[in-house]
Amino acid sequence: MIPAAARRWLGAFTFLACLCAVAPVLVIVIESFTSANYVAFPPPGLSVKWYLETIKRPEFVDSMIVSLAVALGTSAASTALGTLTAIALVRHSFRGRRMLQSLFAMPLSLPGLIFGLALLQFITLRNLPVNGWAILVAHVVITMPFAIRFVSVALLGVSPSLELAARSLGASPWRAFRLVTLPLIRPGIVASLVFAFILSFDEVAASLFVSTPTAMTLPVRIYVYIDQNYDPLITAISSVLVFAAAAALAVIEKTVGMGRLFGLK
Amino acid sequence: MPSPSNGSIRAALLLALALAAQGPAPAAAADHEGEVVLAGYGGTIEQFMRNDIIPAFQKKTGIKVTLVVGTAFTNYAKVVAARNRPNIDIYWSNELTHVAGKQQGLYEKLDPAVVTHLPDVLEVARDPDGIGVGSYILATGIVYNSQALKEAGIAAPTSWNDLWDPRLKGKVSLYSFGVAYSQDLVALMTRLAGGSEKDARPGIDKIKTLRQSGNLAQFASSPAELDNSLVQGQSWMSVNGSARAYMLKEQGAPIDFAYPKEGAGYFTNYFDVVKNAPHPKAAQVFVDYLISPEAQLLIAKGTVAAPVNRKVQVPEALKGQIPSPEQIPSMVRIDRAEMNRQLDQWAAMWEREIEAGR
Amino acid sequence: MRAASPAAAAVAARIGASAPRPGGPAPAPAAAAPLPRPPRMRRPVVLLLLLPATALFAVFFLMPLAVLALNSFYDYSRMAGIIETFTPRHYQAILGDLYYLEILGRTLRLALLSALAALALGYPIALYLTVAPPAQRAWIILAVLSPLLVSVIVRTFGWLIILGPNGLVDAALGTVGLDVPPLLHTETAVVIGLANVLMPFLVLSVATSLQAIDPAVPLAAATLGASPLRVFLSVTLPLSLPGVVSGLLIVFSLASSSFVTPSLLGGANYKVLSTMIYQQALVLQNWPFAAAFAVTLVLIVFLVLFVQTRAIEGGKYKVVFH
Numbered sequence: 001m002i003p004a005a006a007r008r009w010l011g012a013f014t015f016l017a018c019l020c021a022v023a024p025v026l027v028i029v030i031e032s033f034t035s036a037n038y039v040a041f042p043p044p045g046l047s048v049k050w051y052l053e054t055i056k057r058p059e060f061v062d063s064m065i066v067s068l069a070v071a072l073g074t075s076a077a078s079t080a081l082g083t084l085t086a087i088a089l090v091r092h093s094f095r096g097r098r099m100l101q102s103l104f105a106m107p108l109s110l111p112g113l114i115f116g117l118a119l120l121q122f123i124t125l126r127n128l129p130v131n132g133w134a135i136l137v138a139h140v141v142i143t144m145p146f147a148i149r150f151v152s153v154a155l156l157g158v159s160p161s162l163e164l165a166a167r168s169l170g171a172s173p174w175r176a177f178r179l180v181t182l183p184l185i186r187p188g189i190v191a192s193l194v195f196a197f198i199l200s201f202d203e204v205a206a207s208l209f210v211s212t213p214t215a216m217t218l219p220v221r222i223y224v225y226i227d228q229n230y231d232p233l234i235t236a237i238s239s240v241l242v243f244a245a246a247a248a249l250a251v252i253e254k255t256v257g258m259g260r261l262f263g264l265k
Numbered sequence: 266m267p268s269p270s271n272g273s274i275r276a277a278l279l280l281a282l283a284l285a286a287q288g289p290a291p292a293a294a295a296d297h298e299g300e301v302v303l304a305g306y307g308g309t310i311e312q313f314m315r316n317d318i319i320p321a322f323q324k325k326t327g328i329k330v331t332l333v334v335g336t337a338f339t340n341y342a343k344v345v346a347a348r349n350r351p352n353i354d355i356y357w358s359n360e361l362t363h364v365a366g367k368q369q370g371l372y373e374k375l376d377p378a379v380v381t382h383l384p385d386v387l388e389v390a391r392d393p394d395g396i397g398v399g400s401y402i403l404a405t406g407i408v409y410n411s412q413a414l415k416e417a418g419i420a421a422p423t424s425w426n427d428l429w430d431p432r433l434k435g436k437v438s439l440y441s442f443g444v445a446y447s448q449d450l451v452a453l454m455t456r457l458a459g460g461s462e463k464d465a466r467p468g469i470d471k472i473k474t475l476r477q478s479g480n481l482a483q484f485a486s487s488p489a490e491l492d493n494s495l496v497q498g499q500s501w502m503s504v505n506g507s508a509r510a511y512m513l514k515e516q517g518a519p520i521d522f523a524y525p526k527e528g529a530g531y532f533t534n535y536f537d538v539v540k541n542a543p544h545p546k547a548a549q550v551f552v553d554y555l556i557s558p559e560a561q562l563l564i565a566k567g568t569v570a571a572p573v574n575r576k577v578q579v580p581e582a583l584k585g586q587i588p589s590p591e592q593i594p595s596m597v598r599i600d601r602a603e604m605n606r607q608l609d610q611w612a613a614m615w616e617r618e619i620e621a622g623r
Numbered sequence: 624m625r626a627a628s629p630a631a632a633a634v635a636a637r638i639g640a641s642a643p644r645p646g647g648p649a650p651a652p653a654a655a656a657p658l659p660r661p662p663r664m665r666r667p668v669v670l671l672l673l674l675p676a677t678a679l680f681a682v683f684f685l686m687p688l689a690v691l692a693l694n695s696f697y698d699y700s701r702m703a704g705i706i707e708t709f710t711p712r713h714y715q716a717i718l719g720d721l722y723y724l725e726i727l728g729r730t731l732r733l734a735l736l737s738a739l740a741a742l743a744l745g746y747p748i749a750l751y752l753t754v755a756p757p758a759q760r761a762w763i764i765l766a767v768l769s770p771l772l773v774s775v776i777v778r779t780f781g782w783l784i785i786l787g788p789n790g791l792v793d794a795a796l797g798t799v800g801l802d803v804p805p806l807l808h809t810e811t812a813v814v815i816g817l818a819n820v821l822m823p824f825l826v827l828s829v830a831t832s833l834q835a836i837d838p839a840v841p842l843a844a845a846t847l848g849a850s851p852l853r854v855f856l857s858v859t860l861p862l863s864l865p866g867v868v869s870g871l872l873i874v875f876s877l878a879s880s881s882f883v884t885p886s887l888l889g890g891a892n893y894k895v896l897s898t899m900i901y902q903q904a905l906v907l908q909n910w911p912f913a914a915a916f917a918v919t920l921v922l923i924v925f926l927v928l929f930v931q932t933r934a935i936e937g938g939k940y941k942v943v944f945h
Binding site: 338339341342345365368369441442443483484486487489490493494497499605606607608609612616617620621 | 701702703704722776780783784787788790808886887890891892894901902904905906907908909
Binding site: 002003010014017018027081084085098102103104107110112114118122141144152157188194198202218222226234235245246253257 | 666669672673675676677679680683684686687688690691744745747748750751752754755757758759761762763764765766767768769770771772773774775776777778779780781782784785791819822823824827828831832834835836851865866869872873876877879880881882883896897900901904905910913914917920921924925928929932933
């Protein structure tokens with residue numbers, strides 16, 4: 001319902017805004033091809049040696065795999081739990097609902113640094129082992145507010161009377177939900193999966209304290225690396241992630257279609 | 266503590282077991298737990314630890330090493346958080362966390378019977394209470410962008426006062442108080458003004474003049490940020506550790522380091538054995554190895570700093586980049602205990618007077 | 624809630640007969656018929672739905688938070704460490720010292736500015752996403768998400784290179800002849816940095832809301848004579864409010880707790896609460912004080928969130944949220 005002229009303006013604005021959004025990433029990617037041994041922008045020459053160097057660092061590759069595993073687990077768990085919670089919060093009014101909603105949003109405003117420290121303290125206080133599960137739990141707690149929010153927003157756009165109608169026609173509550181509501185809130189669920197994944201992959205502050213020697217996520221490894229060495233290696237590593245994400249998005253676009261995945265028609 | 270007879274019987278049994286299992290013969294006392302956890306640094310330090318030192322140590326003693334990688338402060342937070350049930354045996358501390366942890370009883374004394382290389386360690390790198398030992402020595406001095414200075418026609422710095430050169434308006438950067446070298450600078454400037462760590466007011470005032478003159482315009486909250494500022498030419502001069510500066514120089518950046526004639530600051534990182542650690546004996550064995558000449562040579566090369574073991578043969582290429590045995594005694598030894606006592610006040614003064622003033 | 628139209632009932636009938644039908648939401652004119660409330664699900668079911676998340680939350684968030692709150696009332700001295708006696712002096716320091724209050728105010732102001740900047744940049748993008756050709760959509764989504772793919776430290780260094788003196792912006796402005804002081808180490812730089820990375824949350828939140836709008840509704844408004852602008856302001860915008868509010872809250876909360884970006888892009892002068900927490904917790908090891916800062920921040924943002932659920936979600940546009 002947007003007239004063509006407005007559409008063009010919107011398109012131009014979007015283009016500029018996107019350019020600003022990718023600006024720092026572009027700088028990093030360009031820098032990753034530097035031939036110099038230190039970070040100087042613009043690069044004095046071009047080379048792929050920092051990518052070759054990345055391959056020679058198994059600890060970074062290991063961390064990428066750890067981050068991937070943690071992110072996948074976090075994404076699934078967060079979205080599942082978030083969806084259940086969103087249904088309860090959106091579809092049902094009960095005493096204390098607003099309080100609970102705000103409570104679930106609390107992790108967003110707690111700096112990751114202090115959450116990580118508090119969690120570490122809590123875990124060691126309770127004599128629980130500090131292992132890979134700690135990171136997963138921390139990440140799920142951190143990403144759950146997003147899951148709840150995105151699914152809630154999607155749920156708000158679906159009339160509950162649809163499910164009601166299906167129920168009145170004989171479908172069981174679970175069936176009605178699964179076949180009517182669930183497909184309609186798919187955009188919210190997809191958004192939740194994608195964001196929980198990205199956030200978990202990107203999380204550094206809390207992970208610093210609950211990472212273990214064998215389960216060290218990539219952002220943490222980058223952080224401790226840069227504490228000692230400032231060189232273009234991390235730009236190459238970051239660029240690898242960007243390329244991987246672009247490739248993944250290209251695949252999704254070819255198969256399902258990005259827009260459709262997010263529910264855009 | 267096991268009685269001597271128990272100890273020797275146990276040692277004999279373990280030795281027999283070791284021989285029977287055809288494992289590597291342990292060098293020192295065979296009385297250890299078989300594994301050890303070290304909380305250390307990332308980057309090139311992690312590299313040479315993983316690739317060189319740890320394999321050599323494991324081969325020599327059969328002790329399995331787990332390396333926890335972090336920063337001085339994040340590792341310290343982990344040590345403190347888990348102090349009732351430590352899971353780290355050796356913590357690679359910096360000057361501040363070494364003395365702070367010592368003060369709060371977090372560390373164990375080194376056992377001279379196991380850490381046999383202690384007498385070879387330079388006096389300055391040994392802890393007066395026998396708790397922990399220095400790992401490598403570097404200097405706190407002036408780091409500068411040699412190309413930028415040359416283009417501006419400014420001579421390379423030789424004195425602390427060169428930071429106040431009026432031609433450097435807006436071109437001096439310092440770490441914010443969170444990084445050790447700025448903490449040291451307060452102490453160094455206080456001494457330069459004739460005072461002592463008991464009252465840092467003279468040092469704070471001196472650094473304030475640097476800010477008020479317009480020279481000091483940038484603060485970096487992390488080493489990478491300062492590196493970036495200097496290399497990109499956003500600032501031309503700063504106060505940093507020699508290791509970091511020479512590392513950049515080796516990478517080809519136009520960075521250089523100067524030992525101020527009034528005295529550079531002495532700085533070392535320590536190996537501290539954590540109290541109630543899960544593998545205390547293995548920890549002592551490992552510390553002993555880490556200060557042995559072969560390990561010290563690797564550490565010195567990897568960190569671009571001076572070894573603490575006086576028996577190390579320093580390669581020629583490294584000599585110009587590290588404090589020499591002649592320089593080390595003349596470096597300023599800051600009263601760390603006093604600094605630790607007053608750290609909160611120093612931090613408050615730095616934040617509210619130096620960083621805030623524009 | 625919107626009333627089910629005959630078309631919707633037909634759809635539901637087909638679904639009730641077991642054929643799954645994913646697609647857009649059923650048409651539902653925002654008509655005048657009283658909105659039927661669904662039967663309240665039985666209490667046990669609600670509790671069961673909430674149980675897993677709440678349990679996890681209670682154990683692994685609320686309990687550490689309680690540990691934090693407890694710590695914030697402990698005393699601390701450099702020599703003795705944490706002293707487990709009750710003292711409110713940390714809170715007294717925070718609320719009584721103008722220096723800290725200023726930092727608190729700055730933190731909230733930054734969060735608000737970042738949220739608004741993200742909205743200004745993100746809403747048009749979300750709007751465009753609903754009408755863009757599919758090929759473009761993929762690129763836009765990649766572009767908008769790309770800052771999140773790069774670690775926060777690396778990305779902020781990218782901004783350092785762009786915004787610093789001798790940086791790209793400086794060089795670009797220089798060629799045009801403008802001599803503007805470098806943007807680095809100003810609040811503007813921090814807002815840019817935060818909006819840059821937090822925008823995707825807003826874009827996708829709003830886009831989800833926008834796409835749920837039944838196209839029949841703005842069409843009906845247009846048919847009734849409203850100009851495109853009027854349609855947007857009176858129909859589209861209000862109906863996208865849940866996504867807008869959600870997005871704003873996410874951005875606000877995240878911006879309030881951000882550390883790396885304000886520290887690197889704002890400079891040492893630009894201290895926010897997270898900076899204080901880092902310094903007290905890691906550098907000075909004064910956990911009680913750091914905990915007090917953290918608890919203060921969380922409580923204030925919680926209040927903001929709670930107030931808005933009453934004000935906005937319970938207010939004029941209540942109907943959109945239920």
